[in-house]
Amino acid sequence: MQDKLDKAAGIDGKRLWDKLMRLAEIGATGRGGLNRQALTPDDNEAHRVLVTWARALGLSCFIDDIGNLFVRRKGVRDDAPPVMFGSHLDTQPTGGKFDGIYGVLAGFETLQTFEEAGLETERPIELAVWANEEGSRFLPGCMGSACYAEPDKLDEWLAITDIEGTTVKEAVARYQTDLSDVERRPLGGPVAAFIEAHIEQGPILETTGNTVGVVTGIQGARDFRVRVLGEEAHAGTTPRGRRKDALRAAGAIAQALYASMDDADDQVRFTIGEFIVSPNSASVVPGRVDFTIDFRNSDQEILRRLGDQIESICTNHAGPCRVEVKQIRWREPATFSPQVPDLIGQAAERLGLAHMLIPSGASHDAVNLQKICPTGMIFVPCEGGLSHNEAENAKPEDLAAGTRVMAQVVYQLAIA
Amino acid sequence: MQDKLDKAAGIDGKRLWDKLMRLAEIGATGRGGLNRQALTPDDNEAHRVLVTWARALGLSCFIDDIGNLFVRRKGVRDDAPPVMFGSHLDTQPTGGKFDGIYGVLAGFETLQTFEEAGLETERPIELAVWANEEGSRFLPGCMGSACYAEPDKLDEWLAITDIEGTTVKEAVARYQTDLSDVERRPLGGPVAAFIEAHIEQGPILETTGNTVGVVTGIQGARDFRVRVLGEEAHAGTTPRGRRKDALRAAGAIAQALYASMDDADDQVRFTIGEFIVSPNSASVVPGRVDFTIDFRNSDQEILRRLGDQIESICTNHAGPCRVEVKQIRWREPATFSPQVPDLIGQAAERLGLAHMLIPSGASHDAVNLQKICPTGMIFVPCEGGLSHNEAENAKPEDLAAGTRVMAQVVYQLAIA
Numbered sequence: 098m099q100d101k102l103d104k105a106a107g108i109d110g111k112r113l114w115d116k117l118m119r120l121a122e123i124g125a126t127g128r129g130g131l132n133r134q135a136l137t138p139d140d141n142e143a144h145r146v147l148v149t150w151a152r153a154l155g156l157s158c159f160i161d162d163i164g165n166l167f168v169r170r171k172g173v174r175d176d177a178p179p180v181m182f183g184s185h186l187d188t189q190p191t192g193g194k195f196d197g198i199y200g201v202l203a204g205f206e207t208l209q210t211f212e213e214a215g216l217e218t219e220r221p222i223e224l225a226v227w228a229n230e231e232g233s234r235f236l237p238g239c240m241g242s243a244c245y246a247e248p249d250k251l252d253e254w255l256a257i258t259d260i261e262g263t264t265v266k267e268a269v270a271r272y273q274t275d276l277s278d279v280e281r282r283p284l285g286g287p288v289a290a291f292i293e294a295h296i297e298q299g300p301i302l303e304t305t306g307n308t309v310g311v312v313t314g315i316q317g318a319r320d321f322r323v324r325v326l327g328e329e330a331h332a333g334t335t336p337r338g339r340r341k342d343a344l345r346a347a348g349a350i351a352q353a354l355y356a357s358m359d360d361a362d363d364q365v366r367f368t369i370g371e372f373i374v375s376p377n378s379a380s381v382v383p384g385r386v387d388f389t390i391d392f393r394n395s396d397q398e399i400l401r402r403l404g405d406q407i408e409s410i411c412t413n414h415a416g417p418c419r420v421e422v423k424q425i426r427w428r429e430p431a432t433f434s435p436q437v438p439d440l441i442g443q444a445a446e447r448l449g450l451a452h453m454l455i456p457s458g459a460s461h462d463a464v465n466l467q468k469i470c471p472t473g474m475i476f477v478p479c480e481g482g483l484s485h486n487e488a489e490n491a492k493p494e495d496l497a498a499g500t501r502v503m504a505q506v507v508y509q510l511a512i513a
Numbered sequence: 514m515q516d517k518l519d520k521a522a523g524i525d526g527k528r529l530w531d532k533l534m535r536l537a538e539i540g541a542t543g544r545g546g547l548n549r550q551a552l553t554p555d556d557n558e559a560h561r562v563l564v565t566w567a568r569a570l571g572l573s574c575f576i577d578d579i580g581n582l583f584v585r586r587k588g589v590r591d592d593a594p595p596v597m598f599g600s601h602l603d604t605q606p607t608g609g610k611f612d613g614i615y616g617v618l619a620g621f622e623t624l625q626t627f628e629e630a631g632l633e634t635e636r637p638i639e640l641a642v643w644a645n646e647e648g649s650r651f652l653p654g655c656m657g658s659a660c661y662a663e664p665d666k667l668d669e670w671l672a673i674t675d676i677e678g679t680t681v682k683e684a685v686a687r688y689q690t691d692l693s694d695v696e697r698r699p700l701g702g703p704v705a706a707f708i709e710a711h712i713e714q715g716p717i718l719e720t721t722g723n724t725v726g727v728v729t730g731i732q733g734a735r736d737f738r739v740r741v742l743g744e745e746a747h748a749g750t751t752p753r754g755r756r757k758d759a760l761r762a763a764g765a766i767a768q769a770l771y772a773s774m775d776d777a778d779d780q781v782r783f784t785i786g787e788f789i790v791s792p793n794s795a796s797v798v799p800g801r802v803d804f805t806i807d808f809r810n811s812d813q814e815i816l817r818r819l820g821d822q823i824e825s826i827c828t829n830h831a832g833p834c835r836v837e838v839k840q841i842r843w844r845e846p847a848t849f850s851p852q853v854p855d856l857i858g859q860a861a862e863r864l865g866l867a868h869m870l871i872p873s874g875a876s877h878d879a880v881n882l883q884k885i886c887p888t889g890m891i892f893v894p895c896e897g898g899l900s901h902n903e904a905e906n907a908k909p910e911d912l913a914a915g916t917r918v919m920a921q922v923v924y925q926l927a928i929a
Contacts, residue, residue, distance in 0.1 A: 189792065189794050189796070189797055190792040190793070190794055190797075191745055191791070191792040191794075191797070191800070231794075231796070232795060232796060233794040233795065233796070233797075236795055238796065297750075298747045298749070298750045299747070299750035299751070300755070316749065318749070320795070328899075328902070329607055329901060329902040329903075330899065330900070330901060330902060331714045331715070331874070331875055331900040331901040331902075332782060332784035332786055332807045332809070332901070333714070333732070333734070333782055333807070333809050333874045333875035333876060334713070334714045334715035334782070334873075334874030334875050334898070334900065335715070335782070335874075335898070336779045336782075337775065337779050337781075337782075337783075338779050339716070339898070342784075344767070344785055344786075344788055345767075345771055345785075348764045348767045348768055348771075349768060351760070351761070351764045352764055352765060352768055355761055355764075359753065363752045363753050363754050365753075366748060366749055366750070366751070366752075366753075367753075368748035368758075368795075368796070368797075368798055369760055369761075369799075370748055370760075370793070370794050370795040370796055370797050370798065370799060371790070371793050371794060371795045372760055372788075372790045372793065372799070373790075373793070374787070374788045374789075375607075376605065376606045376607040377606075377786070377787050377788065377789070378605050378606055378607075378647075378649040378786050378787060378901075379648065379649070379652060379736070379784075379786045379787045379805040379807050380605070380647070380648060380649070380654070380784070380786055380807050380901065381605055381606075381607070381649075381784075381786050381901040381902075382784055382786065382901075383785075383786060383788070384607070384902070389795040391748045391749070391795050391796050393748070393749050457749075457750075458747070458749045458750030458751075459747055459749035459750050460749060482750070482751070482755070483746065484746070484747040484750065485745055485746060485747040485748070485794075485796065485797040485798075486744070486745040486746060486747075486797075486800070487745075
């Protein structure tokens with residue numbers, strides 16, 4: 098058994114790093130980062146490159162109705178539910194080279210290592226590349242994994258549009274055309290277990306000197322869209338008393354919301370990330386502002402209490418404007434059942450890697466998979482805790498260490 | 514003489530209205546307004562239509578190096594400086610059917626009336642269509658008239674770019690190609706006098722029951738660009754204490770600026786009209802905000818005192834972010850010399866139109882022409898004072914009344 102586990106952990110860190118750098122060429126911004134938003138031609142090309150690599154190893158590829166991609170290695174009992182692992186290849190508009198991509202390539206490296214070592218498993222093992230994790234083009238994110246876990250909600254997701262009015266349905270059709278030589282399979286299906294490796298996207302592992310984070314769960318989130326409606330008017334002639342300035346109102350609302358979320362122990366995560374002014378012309382009093390709210394916390398009661406205040410704060414600070422508040426999503430905090438986290442901790446121990454339990458501040462596709470199967474996540478450090486930023490960085494040795502842990506856990510789960 | 518003045522005032526209000534509605538088809542938004550920004554294909558087409566109408570009357574057309582268009586009717590002393598009148602055909606992104614366009618078509622109606630009545634003038638008379646008055650695509654506005662008044666600054670203006678990086682030079686080259694059959698003439702030249710008819714864009718004429726506003730001058734303006742630089746970070750993981758949220762800082766700056774400009778007698782015009790957040794993604798802490806300031810007042814001392822505070826207010830409210838403040842323009846308040854305003858008042862009196870002296874809150878091309886020749890403006894009411902808005906509206910009878918005043922003033926100036 099130890100021999101098999103050693104073989105599983107015999108991953109090639111340089112090969113992993115080289116693939117990360119290769120995929121960083123697709124959608125590169127020229128400033129070290131990536132703009133490879135979900136279901137764009139660049140995102141589709143990244144999926145295509147992965148298919149090419151998989152086929153070179155003789156592995157089978159599949160795509161589904163929401164744009165997820167799977168790379169499958171057969172098991173002895175090939176009809177048993179697979180052990181699944183992976184993450185996503187899409188990025189933020191000014192994203193980095195590691196967020197999501199590391200989890201996919203750690204999974205690919207696991208497949209390649211098992212294949213080349215001739216490691217047999219009872220269960221099939223599958224690398225999943227989940228569609229639209231970031232949610233920057235199509236809101237909300239983690240869309241591919243959400244559809245996988247709840248396939249009957251597919252039509253709702255397909256109707257969502259991006260800022261230009263393109264639907265998810267149209268974008269997925271384009272994806273399926275771009276990957277028309279890849280076999281289609283039905284959305285969803287039983288999964289034996291799911292493991293996702295990821296950069297931490299926060300400063301804790303680096304600060305504490307740990308290489309591996311054994312993720313205990315994922316904080317909850319409430320997402321809102323706010324629309325402030327005023328009236329366009331001439332900037333040079335319209336008296337203040339007659340204005341309905343949507344930007345002034347939105348600014349007052351935003352400051353009141355920030356103040357309402359400023360907790361003493363700095364555990365609340367509250368962000369207005371998207372903020373669009375219309376008509377956005379220097380000499381016109383703005384008639385409309387649309388903005389998003391991303392509010393997260395590990396405590397469901399805090400999510401309820403602070404989130405429930407949002408609408409009244411907006412209304413109370415809208416001045417002469419009208420305001421519409423719409424909740425897009427309320428995701429409860431998730432706690433992983435211990436099975437997979439325990440295996441992750443044991444593997445880190447066995448491999449001599451400094452490790453700790455850690456909650457995930459960010460959301461991940463694992464939050465959807467934990468609804469349908471035992472799930473765990475492996476965090477590795479990233480430089481300065483910086484993520485969703487073109488300067489995102491991680492050390493090759495940490496990425497390799499996380500992959501070794503993952504490969505052993507996959508092996509243990511797949512021989513069962 | 515009275516006979517000649519009657520002929521000059523014999524304009525056709527229905528013909529004027531029909532031309533307004535015809536030009537409202539070019540760049541129509543489908544919501545009653547226009548998006549015909551400067552030097553776009555639609556703007557060029559509007560110029561083209563005017564050239565077609567002018568040629569049908571046997572009038573000569575000319576274009577220049579910044580994209581101004583002139584329609585000229587000969588005078589007895591055809592080498593004398595012309596009496597000029599006009600406005601602009603470009604609009605805001607969500608502009609109306611009258612702002613600028615009325616002044617151009619009032620001028621065209623004057624030309625047609627003189628032509629059909631066989632009214633001879635000593636001086637040539639010229640309708641001017643000034644390029645890029647709105648300044649929504651290329652900032653600052655009133656560009657064509659500014660270049661006409663100061664032709665030696667042409668190169669500075671040609672180097673200005675729009676948001677996509679297109680230069681004014683490139684856009685003007687496209688304009689000259691689109692109108693390549695129109696004779697080119699050098700930029701600038703002596704002008705005997707300039708008259709501009711315009712909707713008021715404010716509520717005063719309507720509120721006081723006047724049909725004609727005799728404009729006394731144009732308030733001054735200071736325009737700024739502000740850039741707030743923070744750091745992009747993950748919305749779900751980055752503690753508040755580590756954030757450099759450019760939107761939160763920009764919001765605090767904006768609220769402080771609004772408060773600093775809230776004068777008791779509501780004479781200060783202060784607008785943040787353009788406000789752009791980067792990367793503008795729901796789950797990314799914003800790393801940068803760029804916004805404009807449009808600050809106007811008739812009192813040079815108020816412009817100085819309140820405008821000079823802007824930079825320190827920005828700096829003091831930037832929190833953990835950096836802020837850069839750049840003044841784009843400082844235009845002093847302008848007071849028209851009495852010659853043309855007096856003629857406007859006399860014509861309104863003679864025509865039995867209720868009229869009043871009024872300052873202009875908005876800037877107009879007249880502000881540049883008054884630097885080089887006697888200048889005046891005629892205001893007519895617009896519905897609810899609303900402008901820079903797709904719902905902008907005016908009454909046909911008011912538009913005709915203003916045109917009758919203009920035609921008489923043009924005639925009186927051109928026979929001298």
